[in-house]
Amino acid sequence: MRAWRVERPGPVDERPVIFEQMSVPEPAAGELLVRVLACGVCRTDLHVAEGDLAVHRPGVVPGHEVVGEVVAVGEGVDGGIRLGDRVGIAWLRHTCGVCRFCSRGDENLCPESRYTGWDADGGYAEFATVPADYALPLPGGYTDAELAPLLCAGIIGYRALRRAALPRSGRLGIYGFGGSAHLAAQVALAQGAEVHVMTRDKEAQELALELGAASAQGAADAPPEPLDSAILFAPVGDLVLPALAALDRGGVLSIAGIHLSDIPPLNYQRHLFQEREIRSVTANTRQDARDFLAFAGGHRLEVTVHPYSLEAADRALRDLAHGRFAGAAVLVPTSGG
Numbered sequence: 001m002r003a004w005r006v007e008r009p010g011p012v013d014e015r016p017v018i019f020e021q022m023s024v025p026e027p028a029a030g031e032l033l034v035r036v037l038a039c040g041v042c043r044t045d046l047h048v049a050e051g052d053l054a055v056h057r058p059g060v061v062p063g064h065e066v067v068g069e070v071v072a073v074g075e076g077v078d079g080g081i082r083l084g085d086r087v088g089i090a091w092l093r094h095t096c097g098v099c100r101f102c103s104r105g106d107e108n109l110c111p112e113s114r115y116t117g118w119d120a121d122g123g124y125a126e127f128a129t130v131p132a133d134y135a136l137p138l139p140g141g142y143t144d145a146e147l148a149p150l151l152c153a154g155i156i157g158y159r160a161l162r163r164a165a166l167p168r169s170g171r172l173g174i175y176g177f178g179g180s181a182h183l184a185a186q187v188a189l190a191q192g193a194e195v196h197v198m199t200r201d202k203e204a205q206e207l208a209l210e211l212g213a214a215s216a217q218g219a220a221d222a223p224p225e226p227l228d229s230a231i232l233f234a235p236v237g238d239l240v241l242p243a244l245a246a247l248d249r250g251g252v253l254s255i256a257g258i259h260l261s262d263i264p265p266l267n268y269q270r271h272l273f274q275e276r277e278i279r280s281v282t283a284n285t286r287q288d289a290r291d292f293l294a295f296a297g298g299h300r301l302e303v304t305v306h307p308y309s310l311e312a313a314d315r316a317l318r319d320l321a322h323g324r325f326a327g328a329a330v331l332v333p334t335s336g337g
Contacts, residue, residue: 003125009051027074034068039123040148041316041329052259063123064091064116065151067144077132088136090151108283139297146303149328157184158292160256164229173227176234177204179328196223204326237263244271252277
């Protein structure tokens with residue numbers, strides 16, 4: 001099969017990923033082999049390629065927003081999965097199931113957790129494997145390309161929104177407006193929130209307003225009114241300060257990324273006093289994934305996708321790094337991108 005792997009982590013413009021022939025993987029006991037129908041291009045893939053995230057598996061195949069068709073089933077797989085079924089492969093790939101975090105429902109914090117496209121080969125390939133217990137059912141009403149961003153951008157945005165503790169009919173600020181943010185904004189709007197978007201990209205500002213945001217302005221600009229909650233999607237530590245300053249009393253800032261540049265010194269009175277909070281987001285649980293995908297099945301989300309062929313994955317990563325599109329890039333076998 002054809003696949004991309006991270007040969008030597010480094011700046012994306014120096015082409016740290018290479019395209020080559022690899023053997024089709026065999027599903028181990030409890031695993032599924034899927035033919036990749038679409039794979040989203042996530043900023044986490046960029047962090048793996050550039051080395052912001054320490055290498056877990058040398059030469060790993062990136063990609064963890066995978067829509068696939070089951071073509072082989074390993075020993076011991078049950079649960080009614082059949083050849084030809086369409087399933088999703090997301091970031092979370094393994095947890096121990098017995099530690100204190102797993103036991104209390106916080107499997108995203110499991111010390112033994114492992115991840116697709118970081119600890120195991122992912123979906124920048126023609127085939128991929130997934131433990132059957134971590135394969136996700138997919139909602140109807142979406143194309144394969146539209147489903148792919150839901151499997152990380154959507155799920156993580158959903159968890160970040162939960163972590164932001166937005167009150168009913170509250171005012172939500174969103175900092176950065178890429179693949180995850182434009183989905184989280186729609187969930188918040190469907191739940192009755194008033195959404196304000198802060199992003200430097202003019203195209204992204206226009207998309208935010210088209211989706212129903214009450215305002216859209218520059219990345220560090222103050223929103224037109226104080227916020228009850230905010231989510232930082234841009235991996236820019238400098239934006240933590242204006243986001244905290246924009247919060248009303250008791251407001252919560254949720255930081256959605258797996259990587260963030262350094263945060264400048266905070267001023268306690270201006271940024272944290274009056275019970276403002278900062279919360280990080282670490283991966284997701286399978287229940288988060290199931291809840292979000294069920295929501296997406298009942299509420300048609302507008303998924304803004306930019307298709308690229310599998311052969312153009314390195315260009316998709318560069319375009320993501322340089323902010324050349326609003327929404328989400330998706331690798332699809334039939335695209336001429």
